[in-house]
Amino acid sequence: MSFNLLVLTCLAYVVFLFVVASAAERSALEGRARWLRSSVVYTLSLSVYCTAWTFYGAVGYAARSGLEFMTIYLGPTLVFAGWWVLLRKLVRIGREHRVTSIADLISARYGKSNLLGVIVTLLCVSAGTPYIALQLQSIAQSFTVFVADPDASRFATDRTLIAFWVAAGLTLFTIAFGTRNLDANEQHHGVVTAIAVEAVVKLLALIAVGIFVVWVVAEGPRDILTRIDAQALPQWQIQPGRWTGLILLSAIAIICLPRMFQVTVVENIDDKHLATASWAFPLYLFLISLFVLPIAVIGMEMMPAGSNPDMFVLTLPLHMGQDGLALLSFLGGFSAATSMVIVASLALATMVSNHIVVPLWLKLRAAQNLDTGDMRLLVLSVRRLSISLVLGLGYIYYVVTGGSAALASIGLIAFVGVAQFMPALLGALFWRGASRNGAALGLAIGGVLWFYTLFLPSFGPDMFVSAQIMEQGLWGQGWLRPYSLFGLTALDPLLHALFWSLLLNSMAFCIGSFVSFPSPIERVQGALFVNVFDRPGVARSWSRPVAQAEDLLPMAQRILGAAQGQEFFRAQAETQGKTGFLPDITPEFLQSLELKLSGSVGAATAHAMISQTVGSTVVSVEDLMAVASETAQIIEYSTQLEAKSEELARTARKLRDANEKLQSLSEQKDAFLSQISHELRTPMTSIRAFSEILMDAEGMSTEDQVHFARIIHDESIRLTRLLDDLLDLSVLEHGQVQLNIGPTNLRDLIDKSITASKSVQAEREFRILRNRDPEDIEIVTDAGRLSQVFINILSNSRKYCDAENPQLKIRARRKGRMVEVDFIDNGSGIPRDKQALIFEKFSRLTDSMQAGGAGLGLAICREIMNNLGGDIDYVPGQGGAAFRVTFPLVLAPNAQA
Amino acid sequence: MVKRVVVIEDEPNISEAIRYILTRNGWHVDVSPDGVGAVQSLCDDPPDLLILDLMLPNISGFEILKQLRQDARTQALPVLMLTAKGQGADRIQAEQLGVSRFMTKPFANSEVIAAVDELAGVK
Structure with missing residues (x-):
């Protein structure tokens, strides 16, 4: 041809x-x-x-x-x-x-x-x-x-x-x-x-x-x-x-x-x-x-x-x-x-x-x-x-x-050359940790090895690589011979080059990636590449570059709340002269939406979210970085604020409690001091007045002198008793009381208490109604303290019972491991509004001379009963003053308060 | 003419002491242990002087003083108030209510006599 x-x-x-x-x-x-x-x-x-x-x-x-x-x-x-x-x-x-x-x-x-x-x-x-x-x-x-x-x-x-x-x-x-x-x-x-x-x-x-x-x-x-x-x-x-x-x-x-x-x-x-x-x-x-x-x-x-x-x-x-x-x-x-x-x-x-x-x-x-x-x-x-x-x-x-x-050898040499991209390419697709430095290092090492062990020798001896280097290696180093690098002689030149270049390339790539930290943009790109199938929306956005309002509305609802988001969209549509919830996607609309969202999630986040949904621009790294720092700041601030406000609330509550406690303590102390002052000054006033009268006793009858001396004597005793009561109360209140716990019989105890209380207004006819059989209970307690309580109740009754023919019922019974003793008189009792007060200190309801005490009796009774593991209560609606004393059958020593 | 003083005092020993001292100095002393019915009788028949205890059962000395000052017949009645509480706030309140003299217990007998004489204009 x-x-x-x-x-x-x-x-x-x-x-x-x-x-x-x-x-x-x-x-x-x-x-x-x-x-x-x-x-x-x-x-x-x-x-x-x-x-x-x-x-x-x-x-x-x-x-x-x-x-x-x-x-x-x-x-x-x-x-x-x-x-x-x-x-x-x-x-x-x-x-x-x-x-x-x-x-x-x-x-x-x-x-x-x-x-x-x-x-x-x-x-x-x-x-x-x-x-x-x-x-x-x-x-x-x-x-x-x-x-x-x-x-x-x-x-x-x-x-x-x-x-x-x-x-x-x-x-x-x-x-x-x-x-x-x-x-x-x-x-x-x-x-x-x-x-x-x-x-x-x-x-x-x-x-x-x-x-x-x-x-x-x-x-x-x-x-x-x-x-x-x-x-x-x-x-x-x-x-x-x-x-x-x-x-x-x-x-x-x-x-x-x-x-x-x-x-x-x-x-x-x-x-x-x-x-x-x-x-x-x-x-x-x-x-x-x-x-x-x-x-x-x-x-x-x-x-x-x-x-x-x-x-x-x-x-x-x-x-x-x-x-x-x-x-x-x-x-x-x-x-x-x-x-x-x-x-x-x-x-x-x-x-x-x-x-x-x-x-x-x-x-x-x-x-x-x-x-x-x-x-x-x-x-x-x-x-x-x-x-x-x-x-x-x-x-x-x-x-x-x-x-x-030969034709074929040139083709294969090229193959080995481009094979150097493989580690970086695989890393790009599947490994988010792969970094630029690793890729560059791997490519450079692989490329150099390819050049030295395959590409340059392929030109033939003495073209680029001398026969001497081929025989004895670079600089006479035997392990640097191009066709048998590191002494590897088992492979033909092609596979030898492929083996060493890919191996060292991959190793350099991996080590480089592990050692170096990828820059933000690398991390972003890495995520976009490796997770390419996780984002179907992005693929779609290329064919439809501008999002519809339908896409933006759910996002806005998520951030603003359903009702508010819809209202915002409806209002925006209305300003555009449209009905319904879907305004046209105009730059003005996007800007106002961004502004609206900024209020909730921060400017950078709002911008990034809209950009991503609209899909017209890829979110820039700067955007993402701004989002990250903004979010981190918000989280940090809100966490701090939360902790601070909680701490503040706790402190405020503590302060308020402490203040209330202090105030009530202070009020109690003032009231107590005022009461003490009054209770001390009253007998002292009598004592001083009559002492001065007696000092000027000229022309005074002996009878009067004796009478005045007796008043002084009685008031002195009253003072002493007051001080005794105060000390007793103080000891009982602070739980420092030494109890003398031992076995005793309740009936005997009541007998003794009645006898002891008879000295109070001894002239009054006072009937005691008892059922002696149920009183026969063997108890273990501090008999002295318990009878002190009984005597107090009996004395009060003798003093205050205003009935024509005063009488007192005593009812004792066991209730499981506890014992109850009721004292009910037939007087007019204690008015409802005073019932809560009677156990307070200095809560004497009538004038003191008649009672002959400082108003500490029931307060002391309550403290004693607390110390005995029981209590004393006023029981209303019994037809008179009714007190119920409750205490354990057997008082264990460790039950002391 | 014998001057008349009313003593409202719930402590019998104290009122007996006051009665003895003032009687010895030529006063006629009426004692009332409870202030409840006292205001009415004071207004109906005002004495020359009132000695008033602050802490009384059922009604306080302040309340009695207040009621007396509201009645024209007792508006100018000299009132000597005695108290065992001895707190400054009580003195201020008593003076605001128009007390003539405020003394704390215990008192010296001679002070009471001097105050009573002065308030009644004896000297």
């Missing part, structure tokens, strides 16, 4: 893609052709994973290592089949936070750290550049293989030149569709559709070659299987360790590769597409790998020795004279390479412009104090420049390395 025809075919194919992309872009803009945004297109776009390396290189890989090439498909299959675990969360976060690249995601999660963005971008560019070079190489190689015409021009065989034009063409295509618009969510429907078309082309091409090989060259599947067995090489044996490592590597790569992140996360428009892709994408991988081994085996059989197995897909049809099939195969490889280059350069350019060029530019402008103005054109220009830069780097890499390295 002539070179020109081939170029023409390529151009026609590119134009076709251009038309498809344009049509898709237009349809998306106009909202038509919804199938373009279906899960099928999404799944097909994921096939950007299958690059020229897959298309051509897989067959070469199979020729060299048997089924091991399958590991590259098994990893992604596992990840997609288990999409629920990781991809779902990743995609949701990506859409909610409008993530533009993997660098953006990691940077956003770790406190919007641009340092992390830069590290990830640099690693991506480092890993991606050889990868892009690999695609350029494969296209150039396929050109020269196809045009095996010895007469062809120098141009047709100069791969460098071909690669240049391919790179230039792809740059233009990518710029045309990758930077057409500057949408915030960085979705490119045209590019995605073109990629989907290319996915179909490369799959069809590979299946066509496969069918040709199986059913035309060979004689069906059975024949192929026997040929495979015949061709089997020793190195085709499955090595479990290596398989595990490679499956893990490809599983990580499907997530971390910038182009895969672009199509899986950034270009995703619906979670459901992922569900479809979870089975459809593995199916695609299965189909595209189905004929790899047959093609490899037939190629090894049919092709002349020394043929490059990486080109079997193309050279086999050519060799068999199937030019049409060869052209289809060529277009399949072309599709695989171009789709990868387009998406990868787009993704890398986004990172480079967003994380390196634009920040630098802004810093520069700020330093020069220039107005930044409209960023649109700037960003687009930078994006275009970055695409050219990335493709240019790929081209330069291709030229410098001369395309000598």
